[in-house]
Amino acid sequence: MTQNPLRLVIPSKGRLQQPVIDFLAACGFVLERASSNRAYTMTVAGTDDVIVDLAAASEVPGMLAEGRAHLGITGIDLVNEMLGGPGPALDGASLPGGPMLVVKLGFGRANLEVAVPRAWIDVETMRDVCEVAHQHHVQNKSRIRVATKYVRLTRKFLSEAQLTDYRIVESAGATEAAPASGLAEIVVDISSTGATMAANHLKTLSDGRILSSEAALFAAPPATVTWSAKAMGALERLIRMARARLAAQRHKLVRASGRVQDANALTRELETLGVTDVVQTVETATGTTRLDCTASARQVFKLVQTLQSYGLTRCAVENAELLFLPGDQDIGAALTKLTSAH
Numbered sequence: 001m002t003q004n005p006l007r008l009v010i011p012s013k014g015r016l017q018q019p020v021i022d023f024l025a026a027c028g029f030v031l032e033r034a035s036s037n038r039a040y041t042m043t044v045a046g047t048d049d050v051i052v053d054l055a056a057a058s059e060v061p062g063m064l065a066e067g068r069a070h071l072g073i074t075g076i077d078l079v080n081e082m083l084g085g086p087g088p089a090l091d092g093a094s095l096p097g098g099p100m101l102v103v104k105l106g107f108g109r110a111n112l113e114v115a116v117p118r119a120w121i122d123v124e125t126m127r128d129v130c131e132v133a134h135q136h137h138v139q140n141k142s143r144i145r146v147a148t149k150y151v152r153l154t155r156k157f158l159s160e161a162q163l164t165d166y167r168i169v170e171s172a173g174a175t176e177a178a179p180a181s182g183l184a185e186i187v188v189d190i191s192s193t194g195a196t197m198a199a200n201h202l203k204t205l206s207d208g209r210i211l212s213s214e215a216a217l218f219a220a221p222p223a224t225v226t227w228s229a230k231a232m233g234a235l236e237r238l239i240r241m242a243r244a245r246l247a248a249q250r251h252k253l254v255r256a257s258g259r260v261q262d263a264n265a266l267t268r269e270l271e272t273l274g275v276t277d278v279v280q281t282v283e284t285a286t287g288t289t290r291l292d293c294t295a296s297a298r299q300v301f302k303l304v305q306t307l308q309s310y311g312l313t314r315c316a317v318e319n320a321e322l323l324f325l326p327g328d329q330d331i332g333a334a335l336t337k338l339t340s341a342h
Contacts (some may be wrong), residue, residue, distance in 0.1 A: 012054035067224025147184035273312030
């Protein structure tokens with residue numbers, strides 16, 4: 001079998017590009033540009049196992065669906081929109097004929113939401129929007145306009161909200177400016193902080209959230225690509241490193257030392273706290289116990305209190321770059337699902 005490398009496609013520009021590059025670097029995949037800065041291909045330093053293509057974030061889902069890359073990183077919102085996915089129901093299953101969600105990456109979080117002019121003081125819900133749209137239709141003999149780049153998801157959501165008196169205005173630029181410029185009365189757009197919406201005198205609705213999105217790693221449908229041993233090896237390394245990076249972001253390393261007064265009781269107490277990844281060693285000469293464990297940020301203070309109460313009075317809390325937790329190495333089933341055509 002030809003040992004073709006793994007082909008990964010990432011955004012060539014926009015709000016996701018640099019966070020994607022930084023995340024890959026933290027996972028040991030340091031990207032290097034080809035001979036020209038204008039080239040749409042990058043390589044990974046120190047290995048020939050991976051080729052990285054650059055494309056518009058909105059093009060990544062289609063490239064994966066067509067088998068032009070093994071893996072791709074883009075927003076969940078774009079996969080749903082471009083391939084007509086099930087919106088918020090996307091939870092790791094593959095879309096019909098579309099990419100498979102491998103792992104959410106924890107950055108690029110944003111919400112796709114319906115927004116209306118702030119001046120519409122009595123409009124707070126989709127039911128209110130339906131009433132406004134009906135009144136607009138009766139009074140103006142025209143349908144209310146909804147500006148968006150997300151045509152499929154918008155139509156699906158508005159249909160479920162039983163809004164019928166509207167028409168879509170496809171946005172090619174700054175969607176939030178559509179009401180102020182007279183292009184539309186309502187907008188549906190992606191927003192991470194809401195600041196741009198507010199700057200354009202818009203407000204979101206209490207029940208107008210269509211989708212919560214973030215950057216994610218997706219795989220091509222297995223039937224569309226060929227996986228060489230080289231590509232499989234790179235896939236396993238990327239998944240394990242990505243999981244370790246995400247685990248490190250969620251956890252702290254806690255190191256403690258001292259003379260434990262009741263080791264069995266301490267073990268039971270740690271289990272009660274949900275802290276199970278614990279390594280204890282005892283120095284025979286001094287009787288000093290050294291304990292290493294991991295804990296979420298919200299667990300740290302209670303954990304340190306507990307450790308100190310049992311005699312481990314010296315405690316240090318550290319950040320990790322990568323954290324390989326027990327069980328993370330067992331990804332055989334995941335690899336089979338991603339690479340085996342049924």
